Amino acid sequence: MNWLFDFFGNGDNWSGSDGIPMRLLEHIEFSVVALLLAMVIAIPLGLLIGHKRRGAVLVVVTANAARALPTLGLVVLIVLLVGVGTTWPVLIPLVALAIPPILVNTYEGIRGVDEDLRDSAYGMGLRGGQVLMKVLVPVALPLILLGLRIAAIQVVATATVAAYVGLGGLGRYIIDGLATKDFPSTIGGAVLVAVLALVVQLGFSLLQRVLVSPGVSRRAKVR
Amino acid sequence: MITFEGVTKRYGDGTVAVDNLNLQVPTGAITVFVGPSGCGKTTSLRMINRMIDATEGRILLDDQDVRKIDPPTLRRGIGYVIQQSGLFPHRKIVDNVATVPYLLGWDKKKARDRAMELLERVGLDLKMADRYPFQLSGGQQQRVGVARALAADPPVLLMDEPFSAVDPVVRTSLQDELLRLQAELQKTIVFVTHDIDEAIKLGDTVAVFRVGGHLAQVADPSTLLAEPADDFVEGFLGRDRGIRRLSFVSAGDLAVRSEAVVPGWSVALDEDNRPLGWRPDGDGAGLQPFGTVDLKKDSLRAALDAALLAPSGCPIAVDGDGRFAGVVTREALDEALTRATRGPSDG
Numbered sequence A: 001m002n003w004l005f006d007f008f009g010n011g012d013n014w015s016g017s018d019g020i021p022m023r024l025l026e027h028i029e030f031s032v033v034a035l036l037l038a039m040v041i042a043i044p045l046g047l048l049i050g051h052k053r054r055g056a057v058l059v060v061v062t063a064n065a066a067r068a069l070p071t072l073g074l075v076v077l078i079v080l081l082v083g084v085g086t087t088w089p090v091l092i093p094l095v096a097l098a099i100p101p102i103l104v105n106t107y108e109g110i111r112g113v114d115e116d117l118r119d120s121a122y123g124m125g126l127r128g129g130q131v132l133m134k135v136l137v138p139v140a141l142p143l144i145l146l147g148l149r150i151a152a153i154q155v156v157a158t159a160t161v162a163a164y165v166g167l168g169g170l171g172r173y174i175i176d177g178l179a180t181k182d183f184p185s186t187i188g189g190a191v192l193v194a195v196l197a198l199v200v201q202l203g204f205s206l207l208q209r210v211l212v213s214p215g216v217s218r219r220a221k222v223r
Numbered sequence B: 001m002i003t004f005e006g007v008t009k010r011y012g013d014g015t016v017a018v019d020n021l022n023l024q025v026p027t028g029a030i031t032v033f034v035g036p037s038g039c040g041k042t043t044s045l046r047m048i049n050r051m052i053d054a055t056e057g058r059i060l061l062d063d064q065d066v067r068k069i070d071p072p073t074l075r076r077g078i079g080y081v082i083q084q085s086g087l088f089p090h091r092k093i094v095d096n097v098a099t100v101p102y103l104l105g106w107d108k109k110k111a112r113d114r115a116m117e118l119l120e121r122v123g124l125d126l127k128m129a130d131r132y133p134f135q136l137s138g139g140q141q142q143r144v145g146v147a148r149a150l151a152a153d154p155p156v157l158l159m160d161e162p163f164s165a166v167d168p169v170v171r172t173s174l175q176d177e178l179l180r181l182q183a184e185l186q187k188t189i190v191f192v193t194h195d196i197d198e199a200i201k202l203g204d205t206v207a208v209f210r211v212g213g214h215l216a217q218v219a220d221p222s223t224l225l226a227e228p229a230d231d232f233v234e235g236f237l238g239r240d241r242g243i244r245r246l247s248f249v250s251a252g253d254l255a256v257r258s259e260a261v262v263p264g265w266s267v268a269l270d271e272d273n274r275p276l277g278w279r280p281d282g283d284g285a286g287l288q289p290f291g292t293v294d295l296k297k298d299s300l301r302a303a304l305d306a307a308l309l310a311p312s313g314c315p316i317a318v319d320g321d322g323r324f325a326g327v328v329t330r331e332a333l334d335e336a337l338t339r340a341t342r343g344p345s346d347g
């Protein structure tokens, strides 16, 4: 506990370019950009293969194989390829990390929608795109959001690798702390990451409440 | 009118689900497709709204080949009700019912007003309108399914075993409700079931399919019961065809005697002229059970039932308000039964 106080109680840690607010902001920036990039790639792809039911095996197998990639190795590889000085060495591995859960959950969510429901939507005269956007997506939304949440938490936890290649973020406290045996800094950094992950978790719970129809989450009250 | 012209459906795996079907579905009436499981009823039905496309042959909807109409456009003009209701779980009941009006671009208020009107029509409490499907019972969901199919007032309604997932009591009330609605709306309805009793109750015309998608017989229920085309149809119809057929013969032709007496018995009436029971002649024995028949709306089957309920053996005729209208003698009943068996009557 003392260590925590040493870290968080130290006024110097709260200002400047290596202060907590700045590092937090950098960390959030990496995470948000990576997550958005992953969403732009994985959601449309997941919707498409879930709806068309084509190419699913290939895509899902590839996505799951990507999960096995060692993130740190990827970071180093990209540094070797593009050099330091850009954020790509962090972003690309984070995007690669975020894609599988989003893709697989979106795909499974859409594909798993009750066959009779799909059938009745077509039977009412909805067109393919309308069936997807007006029926399948709202019904699959809990699973899609779950995929996003898993991805977001992984990204937030993993964005610490930025520090290995000289970039900012909360990883700095952890890595630099380890290097200089400044354990309060290491632990403080880890706590910040954990808190951020918790906030993400909370944020997604709220999002779920706002976005998912009570008819799907079954929490509507009978009037 | 819906016309099947030499329609065949062969699935990818080679299964011939429907083989050279030729059939006319008359406008404004209920046509039931009935037959054992796997005989091609659903396939035939779904070829009408192009949920399945025929391999060969044509289906005409009022002289227009359905293959020439873009499927979503075609389907918006045809109501479709399935067994599992298929309601959209994320939408409130009222919005579920308004699905097709929304698709057709009606304004929101008009579509919702129409939805409320239909919920009422199918006998649902309007406070259900703001609920979600999971908050309704299976029977209520089926009613919503029917309301949804009717929302844009399509001339044609396709119903695939819509009532088979609910318990028998609810099923009976849904069937009655459909008949009542149909009397008002006169839609062209194709109704699929594997339950012959449901087919006989609902159908103006019954098309009996046998496995392989062949038509075994197409007839009105009374003719079907009286003259099954072959052993398959006879077996499928089951027992008691004679009695069941009497449901389609009106009791209106029964001769009625206005005196409240038959040999050995007299009818006891209350001050309002409603029958209380049969009183035996002679000693002061109590009132005995009785059965009544309303000649204006009941069938000969109801008359026979009324006869079997009373120790006197005679049905008591009543008017629409349940007041005594006369007594049907055994001789009169006998004559009517004889007439009825002399040939199918559409009562």
Ligand SMILES: Nc1ncnc2c1ncn2[C@@H]1O[C@H](COP(=O)(O)OP(=O)(O)OP(=O)(O)O)[C@@H](O)[C@H]1O
Binding pocket: B011, B012, B013, B015, B016, B017, B035, B036, B037, B038, B039, B040, B041, B042, B043, B044, B194
């Ligand atoms: N998509 C499909 N692919 C291959 N065969 C099919 C397909 N759909 C139906 N069949 C076959 O076609 C035949 C007719 O099926 P259909 O669903 O029309 O029967 P049904 O009369 O509606 O039966 P049930 O009363 O069980 O619903 C069956 O032998 C069935 O196995």
Ligand SMILES: [Mg+2]
Binding pocket: B041, B042, B043
């Ligand atoms: Mg079927």
